[in-house]
Amino acid sequence: MPHTVRSLALVALLACLTGCFGKDDRPVQIVAIGDPQSLFSADARMPHAARLLRAATVEGLVAFDEKGNVVPALADRWIVTDDGLSYIFRLRDGKWGDRSPITAESAQASLQQAIAAQRGQPLGSNIAVIDEIKAMAGRVIEIRLHQPMPDFLQLLAQPELGLVHNRRGAGPMTSKRTSDKEIKLSGVLLRPIAPEDRGLPAEEGWQEHTRRLRFSASSAQTALKLFAAGDIDLVLGGTFADYPRIDSAGISFGSVRFDPVQGLFGLSVVHGDGLLSLPENREAIAMAIDREALSSMINLGGWTATTRVVTPGLDGDNGSVGERWVGRTIEERRALATSRIARWKGGTRNIGPLRIAMASGPGNDLLFERIAQDLKAIGLDTRRVATGADADLRLVDVVARYAAPAWFLDQLACSGTNKLCNQTADQLVDKALIEPDPLKRADFYASAEAQLTITNSYIPFGVPVRWSLISASISGFAPNRWAIHPLMPMAILPK
Structure with missing residues (x-):
């Protein structure tokens, strides 16, 4: 083949490769906050990054x-x-x-x-x-x-x-492990699957309306640094633990998107020994938490503080369970809590610091300081420990998978890993599940929540915090109440 013909053929090939997946061949760079190895986790208890990747390929x-x-x-x-x-x-x-x-x-x-x-x-x-x-x-x-x-x-x-057949899923995207030498992140390169291979009508030139994605996982520090430098286009999976990093990274608040989620954000009582053996002592800890001060510390418009197990206002919530200690000031609550703790000590019992397990991050640093100050006010010392360590209290920060009282009550059920639970509450939930009358069903759920409230095995603060960082190049993204952001829509170019 003459040199000129070979050159023209090469130019044509390069033009085809450039245009096959949209006008810009640069993959959209997406990073989920988490352990880089979590992206390829085969554990059934999937981390956030692995869930997003599985949804894209399975x-x-x-x-x-x-x-x-x-x-x-x-x-x-x-x-x-x-x-x-x-x-x-x-x-x-x-x-x-x-x-x-x-x-x-x-x-x-x-x-x-x-x-x-x-x-x-x-x-x-x-x-x-x-x-x-x-x-x-x-x-x-x-x-x-x-x-x-x-x-x-x-x-x-x-x-x-997602459904796997012979160890492979059915899309909507294919994945290939890759690494980006410039930003030093390993991940996967994702491409949309042809419509006809997904059982959809064939679409001529469908590649021109799609683009590739490069999806990785990294620490929050790395993700925010790369986003601030313009090296990545989207950061997913932000929680309260890392929320203060946004300001310190110099990122415009206009790039932040918050998901209007429900879920559990509070302290779970790990065991029922010693001071924590009595529900009134566990209630004393719950009473000591200044949720108004916590709300000011979080400083997010629309953040909902609550003393309830179930996020208020959900479908199926009849409103008969209200907020706790209404009409009592924080000073009055702490006075009652202090008397209970003093009575338990009885002048002879030696109570060591309550061990509180929570993940690292500047948001959780502030949260622990707030909790430690609140519990100090009623005579209790605290010590922070790692998430996997032995603990007395453990931070729970999880988004509801579906917005119904049953999800919240199930998280605290005796069938789970909870050492402190309420069997009467479980029985009421079982009755609710088979009750056809929605009003009676709501009554069962309310009664179950009331039982768990009395147990004081979970100390609620409010709703979880979930955020993302989004650049102008991103389409196919929207805040939602599940904090799940599927990758396939981001691979479709706006027409």
Whole structure:
């Protein structure tokens, strides 16, 4: 081939490669805050970064869109029977990652495998609502439940329930391990899968409307430094622990997006020994926390402080459980708490510092100082320990997977790892799950919350804090109440 022809051919090839995935061949750089190795975690208890990667490469029957809505994935449509006990899904006419067709039988086996992997994990007790999974004619599967669960589709959309066939998922993106030498981060390069391979209508020139993503995980310090320098386009997975780093990194507040989440943000009582053996002593600790001062410290508009186990105002919350100690000032509460602690000491008992476990980070540094000051006011010393160390109290900071009282109550159930629990509360939740009347069901949930409130095994502060950093180049991102930001929408260029 003449030199000129070879040169023209090379130019044409380079032009094709540049245009195959959008106008700009530079991948969008996305970093999730977390241990860099957590991205490839095979543990069923997935870290945040691993959940995002799994959602991008291993779809479930349904998935989340960027706004947190449940949308079709491997199933392109479904119906729910009037009694709420049967969900019938029609699978799309697509292929697994190994190019074999998606069938009812293969999807059934994959879903059963995903469910088995979650036994003993955070989703395990929720998944127990499933009674049977049946492969029906053609590409149809039926999931039957023991009792109705209004948020069942929300549960199925969780990344942990993505379906794997022969060790591979079915998209919507493919991944390849890669590293960026300039920013010194290892991760994965993600590309959208062709529509026809996903069981969707073929679309000519679909590559021109998509772009590649490079997805990594790093510490908050590294992520914020790279974002401030313009080396990465999006930071995901921010929590209160690292929130103060934004200001110290010199990042414009206009780049910050907060997710309007619900969930648990407070202290869990690890054991019922010594001082913590009595619920009134545990209540004394709860009374000592100055939530107004905590709210001022967090200093976020819309942040909700609460003394309740269940975030107020959810669907299914009848409002009969109110905030605690209404009408009592913080001084009055602390006076009562001080008397209880003094009575327990009885002049002879020696109480060592309460060990409080929480992750590192400047936000948690401030939080611990606040808690230590509050408990000092009632005669208790404190000592901070690492998250995996033996502790008396442990910081809980988790976003609700679905917005219903059942999720909150389940986190504190006796079926979990909680050493302090209330069996009466569990029984009331069980009754609520099979109660068809929504008003009676709400009463059961309220009674269960009241029982847990009396137990004082969890000391609530308020709702969790979740944030992201977003540059002008990002599309397909929206704050949502689950703090889950699927990667596939960010690979679609706006038209």
